[in-house]
Amino acid sequence: MSGEKKRLFIRTYGCQMNVYDSGRMTDVLAPFGYAPTDQPEGADMVVINTCHIREKASEKVFSELGRLRVLKEERRADGKDMILAVAGCVAQAEGEFILQRAPFVDIVLGPQTYHKLPEMVARAERAAASKTGRKTGVGILDTDFPLEPKFDHLPEPVAHGSAAFLSVQEGCDKFCTFCVVPYTRGAEYSRPVDDVLKEARLLVGQGVRELTLLGQNVNAYHGTSADGRELGLGDLCRELATINGLERIRYTTSHPRDLDDALISAHAELPQLMPFLHLPVQSGSDRILKAMNRGHTAADYIAKIERLRQANPDLALSSDFIVGFPGETDADFDATMALVQTVGFVQAYSFKYSPRPGTPAATMEQQVPENVKSARLSALQALLSAQQDAFNQSCIGRDLRVLLDRTGRHDGQMVGRSPFMQPVHVTAPAELFGQVVTLRIVGATATSLAGELV
Ligand code: 5AD
Numbered sequence: 540m541s542g543e544k545k546r547l548f549i550r551t552y553g554c555q556m557n558v559y560d561s562g563r564m565t566d567v568l569a570p571f572g573y574a575p576t577d578q579p580e581g582a583d584m585v586v587i588n589t590c591h592i593r594e595k596a597s598e599k600v601f602s603e604l605g606r607l608r609v610l611k612e613e614r615r616a617d618g619k620d621m622i623l624a625v626a627g628c629v630a631q632a633e634g635e636f637i638l639q640r641a642p643f644v645d646i647v648l649g650p651q652t653y654h655k656l657p658e659m660v661a662r663a664e665r666a667a668a669s670k671t672g673r674k675t676g677v678g679i680l681d682t683d684f685p686l687e688p689k690f691d692h693l694p695e696p697v698a699h700g701s702a703a704f705l706s707v708q709e710g711c712d713k714f715c716t717f718c719v720v721p722y723t724r725g726a727e728y729s730r731p732v733d734d735v736l737k738e739a740r741l742l743v744g745q746g747v748r749e750l751t752l753l754g755q756n757v758n759a760y761h762g763t764s765a766d767g768r769e770l771g772l773g774d775l776c777r778e779l780a781t782i783n784g785l786e787r788i789r790y791t792t793s794h795p796r797d798l799d800d801a802l803i804s805a806h807a808e809l810p811q812l813m814p815f816l817h818l819p820v821q822s823g824s825d826r827i828l829k830a831m832n833r834g835h836t837a838a839d840y841i842a843k844i845e846r847l848r849q850a851n852p853d854l855a856l857s858s859d860f861i862v863g864f865p866g867e868t869d870a871d872f873d874a875t876m877a878l879v880q881t882v883g884f885v886q887a888y889s890f891k892y893s894p895r896p897g898t899p900a901a902t903m904e905q906q907v908p909e910n911v912k913s914a915r916l917s918a919l920q921a922l923l924s925a926q927q928d929a930f931n932q933s934c935i936g937r938d939l940r941v942l943l944d945r946t947g948r949h950d951g952q953m954v955g956r957s958p959f960m961q962p963v964h965v966t967a968p969a970e971l972f973g974q975v976v977t978l979r980i981v982g983a984t985a986t987s988l989a990g991e992l993v
């Protein structure tokens with residue numbers, strides 16, 4: 540451990556899991572004198588936490604590394620150093636290749652090994668000290684999937700605000716044919732129930748009021764409790780709901796196939812479980828769902844939504860969509876539009892299919908031309924935006940419980956989240972910061988609400 544303060548800059552791409560991982564990397568490095576900074580200039584260590592899920596991920600990483608190389612060389616010219624690390628899913632997928640193509644990189648680590656970061660950093664610091672004027676990086680690579688889970692080696696979490704993420708599950712065994720996650724994040728793993736409860740209690744003790752349980756496939760959660768029972772996500776939520784002071788529970792991202800009865804009934808029973816669910820469907824065409832290896836039909840999805848709405852009539856839905864999957868015809872795309880009409884989403888993410896090397900869909904025939912993908916994406920996004928806008932408008936006049944967890948741009952302004960994840964702007968006294976308050980909704984835009992204290 541070292542007494543002097545060193546500056547750590549982490550750039551995070553991709554999903555909430557990466558946001559969580561970046562937070563944990565900050566926590567692991569804190570005892571070694573690294574404090575977060577918000578720019579790479581002047582940093583003693585820079586981590587880029589990468590995402591591989593869509594688009595030209597590795598090209599983006601290499602162009603960012605090119606920029607960082609310049610900073611690193613400038614610092615060397617000043618007699619200092621900058622440890623450069625690449626983390627996350629691109630690191631996992633391209634490990635050795637990154638060190639070859641960007642030899643000035645010091646550390647490449649996958650999502651399963653960041654608990655070993657202090658050890659890698661110590662090696663990098665020693666190597667830097669012994670080799671002044673070196674041009675190349677230290678070249679440490681660790682992209683293993685260790686048998687011992689990293690969670691056992693992480694320090695206690697530090698809350699930053701009243702809403703926090705808690706990782707309960709990682710990896711995925713579903714092998715949707717378009718997706719890299721099973722290759723980059725590895726097989727499904729659930730943390731033991733007691734570890735999750737302990738982390739939750741620590742966070743709530745630090746003022747956290749809302750927990751979002753994270754997992755690539757969070758509702759496949761199946762953790763063992765201290766008394767040997769196996770709990771699914773619904774039962775885990777029931778346990779969490781007994782923690783005093785924890786007012787809100789969310790979870791993301793779910794797979795329709797793993798949405799079981801116990802989880803559906805938790806939505807009826809637990810007032811803490813927020814009435815908002817991100818449940819990716821990807822397509823409304825059974826033919827495409829089959830080619831995607833999703834393991835459900837459009838009717839299966841709609842039936843689950845109906846049951847969820849019976850459990851909690853207030854439930855609002857969000858989803859992910861892919862347009863232009865190989866072989867998608869106009870009729871298939873129309874089926875997606877029809878599903879959107881039937882379900883009604885309050886928020887959604889939609890993407891053009893992008894072939895990921897190594898996944899089955901990348902080499903399928905009948906790849907859809909770019910202009911067709913673009914036209915379908917615009918049509919789908921117009922429909923989804925209209926639904927979101929209509930939902931936001933329908934909130935005007937309602938009283939909603941809002942967790943005020945951010946300060947706004949203007950004096951006295953705060954921003955919070957409604958139960959349905961809409962950002963709500965309000966002017967409120969400072970002592971309400973971090974609390975859940977009731978707001979009357981008085982205005983709505985396409986993406987946010989305005990509220991007043993009642
Ligand atoms: N092309 C386009 N979108 C993708 N997604 C995952 N892989 C791909 C891909 N190859 C989308 C899915 C998923 C979300 C996180 O990213 O919709 O649910």
Ligand code: SF4
Pocket residue numbers: 711712713714715718719720721755756794
């Ligand atoms: Fe990827 Fe499918 Fe697993 Fe989601 S369920 S992470 S889309 S393979």
